[in-house]
Amino acid sequence: MWRVIKDDLEFQLQERWIHYNNEQQRERYRKYDATRRSRNFVQNWKFEFEWVYYDTKLKVMTCTTCIKYGTEEDKKSRFVSGNTNFKRLALVRHQRSQVHRRCETRRIADLGLCIPAAADGATTA
Numbered sequence: 169m170w171r172v173i174k175d176d177l178e179f180q181l182q183e184r185w186i187h188y189n190n191e192q193q194r195e196r197y198r199k200y201d202a203t204r205r206s207r208n209f210v211q212n213w214k215f216e217f218e219w220v221y222y223d224t225k226l227k228v229m230t231c232t233t234c235i236k237y238g239t240e241e242d243k244k245s246r247f248v249s250g251n252t253n254f255k256r257l258a259l260v261r262h263q264r265s266q267v268h269r270r271c272e273t274r275r276i277a278d279l280g281l282c283i284p285a286a287a288d289g290a291t292t293a
């Protein structure tokens with residue numbers, strides 16, 4: 169039991185450390201973003217990343233999956249508040265992120281409810 173608690177603590181510390189590092193990285197990106205020339209949203213990204221939504225008024229990209237299926241914690245993602253980092257890599261990274269994967273799992277589970285249950289190896293006759 170203690171082992172479990174210890175592992176859990178270590179995990180939490182690790183998470184916090186990753187979060188802290190991410191914050192630092194984001195801050196660097198923000199500064200970098202402010203100085204370089206502005207990029208724009210590439211329309212083709214909509215086909216490549218079916219979850220991406222580009223708000224033409226606010227000029228931000230968001231993730232429809234994370235907005236719909238994210239928990240309060242997941243919604244801290246920049247793809248929920250609105251991302252202005254118009255780089256393909258930002259989308260690739262989001263797609264691979266744990267947050268997005270969690271939301272994607274919930275989305276698929278949600279879709280699963282609408283599909284008639286498969287036979288699952290059982291005889292249907």
Ligand SMILES: [Zn+2]
Pocket residue numbers: 219231232233234235247262267268271
């Ligand atoms: Zn997402």
